[in-house]
Amino acid sequence: MAGRHFLQIPGPTPVPDRLQRAMHRQMEDHRSSAFPAFTRRILSRLPQVVHQTQGEAFVFPATGSAMWEVALVNTVNPGARLLAPRFGQFSHLFIQTARHLGYQVDVLEEPWGEAASPERIEAALAADTTHEIQGVLLVHNETATGVTSDVAAVRAAMDRAGHPALLFVDGVSSIASLDFRFDDWRVDCAITGSQKGFMLPAGLGMLFASPKALARVEACTTPRAYFDLRAMRANNAQGYFPSTPALSLLYGLDEALTMLLEEGMDNVARRHRTLATGVRAAVKAWGLRECAQRPEIASDSLTAVLVPAEKDARTVIDLAFRRYDIALGSGLSEVAGKVFRIGHLGDMNALTLAGALAGVEMALADAGFDITLGSGVGAALAQWRVPA
Numbered sequence: 001m002a003g004r005h006f007l008q009i010p011g012p013t014p015v016p017d018r019l020q021r022a023m024h025r026q027m028e029d030h031r032s033s034a035f036p037a038f039t040r041r042i043l044s045r046l047p048q049v050v051h052q053t054q055g056e057a058f059v060f061p062a063t064g065s066a067m068w069e070v071a072l073v074n075t076v077n078p079g080a081r082l083l084a085p086r087f088g089q090f091s092h093l094f095i096q097t098a099r100h101l102g103y104q105v106d107v108l109e110e111p112w113g114e115a116a117s118p119e120r121i122e123a124a125l126a127a128d129t130t131h132e133i134q135g136v137l138l139v140h141n142e143t144a145t146g147v148t149s150d151v152a153a154v155r156a157a158m159d160r161a162g163h164p165a166l167l168f169v170d171g172v173s174s175i176a177s178l179d180f181r182f183d184d185w186r187v188d189c190a191i192t193g194s195q196k197g198f199m200l201p202a203g204l205g206m207l208f209a210s211p212k213a214l215a216r217v218e219a220c221t222t223p224r225a226y227f228d229l230r231a232m233r234a235n236n237a238q239g240y241f242p243s244t245p246a247l248s249l250l251y252g253l254d255e256a257l258t259m260l261l262e263e264g265m266d267n268v269a270r271r272h273r274t275l276a277t278g279v280r281a282a283v284k285a286w287g288l289r290e291c292a293q294r295p296e297i298a299s300d301s302l303t304a305v306l307v308p309a310e311k312d313a314r315t316v317i318d319l320a321f322r323r324y325d326i327a328l329g330s331g332l333s334e335v336a337g338k339v340f341r342i343g344h345l346g347d348m349n350a351l352t353l354a355g356a357l358a359g360v361e362m363a364l365a366d367a368g369f370d371i372t373l374g375s376g377v378g379a380a381l382a383q384w385r386v387p388a
């Protein structure tokens with residue numbers, strides 16, 4: 001098809017031309033004496049994306065799912081107890097990963113469309129008087145439902161309970177798009193991947209670790225090999241990696257950091273907030289509801305839209321794809337067929353997103369939804385227009 005494909009899923013996100021060019025490189029010797037300057041340029045700037053000034057940041061050739069494992073096996077001893085709210089497919093998979101690794105996870109079930117409950121986390125930690133629970137697993141932005149949890153409130157709940165558990169935060173669909181305050185929230189391990197806010201292909205996983213988490217790494221007795229942070233730290237300290245780095249992606253990351261830091265992380269977060277406001281106005285104008293049950297928890301990086309019970313969201317997604325060359329996110333697991341998701345993170349502005357909303361609108365009309373063409377787009381434009 002002529003024109004650009006609209007990749008409007010919440011990851012992978014479109015890769016800007018500037019990053020594609022940065023990655024189009026010949027391979028080079030990753031053991032050369034010139035290499036450490038490149039490694040250091042990346043690792044010294046990466047923490048700024050999450051406002052991290054203490055601890056260290058790491059990059060693995062991996063994806064977000066692998067980084068759950070990296071965070072856990074390096075800091076939590078075998079068989080330990082963990083606590084995790086579950087409110088969507090990604091919190092579910094984080095829990096499953098921990099269980100497959102042999103950890104015992106106390107799960108706090110929340111309705112899909114709700115956020116983590118700081119009160120319930122506080123109560124569970126307060127009840128653990130012997131401090132058996134070693135970590136709290138939190139998905140900051142639940143990509144299955146378009147819900148953002150309040151990490152600061154969870155940290156405050158942990159403090160009120162006086163509990164020493166580590167705070168693990170999955171920031172895969174929040175880091176580099178939404179505001180993420182690693183220091184202020186006293187996160188111990190935050191993880192993400194390259195294909196969402198960083199606007200790159202999948203293939204890099206990042207871990208941000210606090211001094212408290214790093215202090216656990218040496219003594220942690222959980223078996224690990226490829227994902228051993230001890231080897232990664234020792235090599236990084238010299239400007240190298242323990243095995244062959246994913247060089248093309250690192251060149252992309254180097255340039256993505258330049259792009260993000262040029263825009264400024266506060267501006268990046270503000271842009272995503274503004275874009276989300278327009279999408280939410282469009283959903284309202286279409287007479288549809290969001291999966292996020294309350295406006296305060298609605299995500300700024302994607303919107304999961306509920307369809308009425310007699311409709312199947314998969315029809316909308318397929319019509320959009322086949323007729324209008326736009327890819328929307330499908331409903332995962334419990335919400336399969338009930339929602340379609342509009343990704344609005346990464347390399348996006350009001351005009352590209354207006355085009356995407358136009359595609360959604362036509363697909364909705366084709367699928368028999370009673371909507372007025374232009375209603376959603378118009379509502380979004382009213383949000384985005386720069387007032388005189």
Ligand SMILES: *Cc1c(COP(=O)(O)O)cnc(C)c1O
Pocket residue numbers: 011063064065066090139141142143170171172173193202
């Ligand atoms: C995409 C995503 C993941 C999984 O990351 P992969 O890179 O696909 O392994 C994990 N958590 C969240 C919140 C995500 O959005």
